[in-house]
Amino acid sequence: MGTIPKEDMPTVGGGAMMRDGRLTVDDQYVPVERGTAALIGAAAKTSEVIGIPAPVAYIAGDTGRGLGSRSLYKYMIDVFSEEYFNTFTFHYLQPIVHCHTRLQHVIRDMKRKPFTIADAGFMYVAKMSGYARMYDLFTPDIGELAFLADEAAPHPFYTRGFILHEENRIEDLITRAYKNSNAARFLLVKGRKDCLSDGEGILCEVDSPVEEAMEAIGGTGDTLTGILSALISSGMDVKDAARIAMKTNRLAGSYARPTPATQIRDIINHIPKALEDILSQ
Amino acid sequence: MLLEDLFRRKQKGNLPGANECADRGIMVFDHTGDVIQAEDILRKGGWEVRVMGPPPEIRTGCDLVIEFPLIEELNILRVLENERIIPIGIVPVTGPLLQPVNLFHTKDFGDYIMVRAANMKLTVEKKTGIIVNISGGGCPDVPFLASRMVGRNLNEAPSPRSIGHTLCGYALQLAYEEVQRRCSE
Numbered sequence: 001m002g003t004i005p006k007e008d009m010p011t012v013g014g015g016a017m018m019r020d021g022r023l024t025v026d027d028q029y030v031p032v033e034r035g036t037a038a039l040i041g042a043a044a045k046t047s048e049v050i051g052i053p054a055p056v057a058y059i060a061g062d063t064g065r066g067l068g069s070r071s072l073y074k075y076m077i078d079v080f081s082e083e084y085f086n087t088f089t090f091h092y093l094q095p096i097v098h099c100h101t102r103l104q105h106v107i108r109d110m111k112r113k114p115f116t117i118a119d120a121g122f123m124y125v126a127k128m129s130g131y132a133r134m135y136d137l138f139t140p141d142i143g144e145l146a147f148l149a150d151e152a153a154p155h156p157f158y159t160r161g162f163i164l165h166e167e168n169r170i171e172d173l174i175t176r177a178y179k180n181s182n183a184a185r186f187l188l189v190k191g192r193k194d195c196l197s198d199g200e201g202i203l204c205e206v207d208s209p210v211e212e213a214m215e216a217i218g219g220t221g222d223t224l225t226g227i228l229s230a231l232i233s234s235g236m237d238v239k240d241a242a243r244i245a246m247k248t249n250r251l252a253g254s255y256a257r258p259t260p261a262t263q264i265r266d267i268i269n270h271i272p273k274a275l276e277d278i279l280s281q
Numbered sequence: 282m283l284l285e286d287l288f289r290r291k292q293k294g295n296l297p298g299a300n301e302c303a304d305r306g307i308m309v310f311d312h313t314g315d316v317i318q319a320e321d322i323l324r325k326g327g328w329e330v331r332v333m334g335p336p337p338e339i340r341t342g343c344d345l346v347i348e349f350p351l352i353e354e355l356n357i358l359r360v361l362e363n364e365r366i367i368p369i370g371i372v373p374v375t376g377p378l379l380q381p382v383n384l385f386h387t388k389d390f391g392d393y394i395m396v397r398a399a400n401m402k403l404t405v406e407k408k409t410g411i412i413v414n415i416s417g418g419g420c421p422d423v424p425f426l427a428s429r430m431v432g433r434n435l436n437e438a439p440s441p442r443s444i445g446h447t448l449c450g451y452a453l454q455l456a457y458e459e460v461q462r463r464c465s466e
Binding site: 003004005033034035036037062063064065066068069092093094095096097098101119120121122123124125128129130131141143144147152153154155156157158159160161164165212213215216217218219220221259260261262263 | 295299300301302303304350351352353356373375376379380381382383384388390392393395397399400402404406413414415416417418419420421422423424425426427428431445446447448449450451452
C-alpha cells in the first residue's frame with residue numbers, strides 16, 4: 001500500500017504484475033521509478049520466482065499534497081474490515097497521525113492480524129504517533145534509524161545532531177529506538193551492512209557483495225522491502241526471509257554493475273536471477 | 282457482555298504514549314496582523330489550522346501563533362511567502378526547541394558527488410552538474426521530485442522549494458543547496 005507520483009492516478013487495488021519491465025496494478029499501468037512502484041515491482045518478481053500468487057497492491061496518486069494519501073487511508077479502513085492478508089506492507093504515504101490512528105485501530109481489532117511491515121512515510125507516522133510497537137517490522141536506512149532513535153523528533157527533518165553523529169554506532173541507535181518504544185518487533189536496517197535486529201540485539205547481518213554506488217540509487221531500499229515482503233508472505237521465518245532478501249538485493253545490484261547514475265528498474269530486472277542464485281546456495 | 286468484548290472495548294482507546302498532535306507544527310510571526318492574514322490564507326487553501334497562544338518555550342514574536350500540519354511545511358511556507366507573509370519561526374508542537382537538520386554527509390564517488398541531509402540523498406555528476414539520482418525519504422513528494430529533477434542539470438532543474446510540499450522535500454532542498462555550493466567551489 002502506497003502512493004504513486006501521479007495526481008491523476010485513482011485509488012485502486014488489485015493484482016500486481018511485472019512483465020517486460022512494465023508494472024500493472026489492477027490493469028493500470030504504473031511507471032517503475034522509485035518508491036512504492038519499485039517495492040511492488042520487486043515483490044511481484046520475487047513472488048514469481050518462489051511460486052506464490054502475485055501480490056495485491058493498493059495505490060493512489062499523490063505528489064505531496066496528501067489528497068491521494070488521505071483517500072488511501074480511508075480506502076484501506078474499508079478493505080481491512082472485509083479482507084484478510086497474511087502480510088501487509090505500508091509504504092509511501094503522507095504521515096497524517098489521525099488517519100494512521102484510525103487505520104491502526106482497525107488492524108488492532110482484526111481477528112487474525114497480518115504480519116505488518118512499515119517503511120517510508122508510514123514508518124514515520126507509526127513512530128511519530130507512538131504506535132511503533134504495534135508493527136512487526138520496520139525497514140529504516142541509517143538516517144531513518146537515527147530518527148527512530150531520537151525520541152523527540154517528529155520527522156527525520158528534525159533528528160537532533162548529537163544522534164545523527166552516532167550513525168556509525170548502529171547497535172547503540174537500535175538500542176535507543178527500542179528503549180523508547182520507537183521500534184517495531186523487528187528492525188531491518190539498510191546500509192553498508194544490512195542487519196536484522198529485535199529488542200534483544202542483532203540477529204543477522206549481510207555485508208556482501210558491496211557496491212558503493214547502491215547508496216546513491218533511489219529505490220534500492222524499496223526493492224529490499226519488496227523482496228522481503230514477498231518472502232515473509234510465503235510463510236518463511238522472518239530471520240530466513242531477511243537474510244535471503246538482504247543477499248538477493250545486494251546481488252541484484254551487483255549484477256546490474258551499478259554506477260551512482262543507475263536507475264532502479266535496471267536492478268529490479270536482475271532480482272529473479274539473484275534470488276534463484278541465493279536460493280540454490 | 283463477554284470478557285472478550287470488554288477487552289476489545291478497552292483496546293479501542295489510544296495506546297499509552299500515543300501522540301495525536303505529533304504531526305502538527307507552530308508558526309510564529311512578528312505581528313498579530315500577520316497571524317490573522319496567514320490564518321485566512323491557509324484556511325482558504327484548505328488546510329486545518331488554528332490560532333492559539335504560544336507555548337512557553339517560544340519567547341519571541343507576538344502573543345498568537347498558528348498551529349498547522351507540520352509535514353506540509355514546505356508547501357505552506359511557499360504559499361505564505363507568495364503573499365509576503367513570512368513567519369519568524371517554525372517548530373514542531375511536540376518539540377518547540379527542535380531545529381531542522383543542519384548536518385550534511387558528503388560522499389565522493391569520483392565522477393559523482395552525493396550529499397545527504399537528514400533522510401534525503403541527492404547525487405550529481407561532477408562534470409556536467411546533472412542530477413543522476415535522488416534517494417531516501419518517505420513522503421509522497423519524494424518520487425514526484427525525483428521524476429522532475431533527475432536527468433536535469435542543477436541549474437535547470439526545478440528546486441524542491443519551488444515544487445515540493447513536505448518536510449522530506451525540505452530536507453532535499455537543503456541537500457540541493459549544499460550540493461550546489463560544493464559544485465560551485
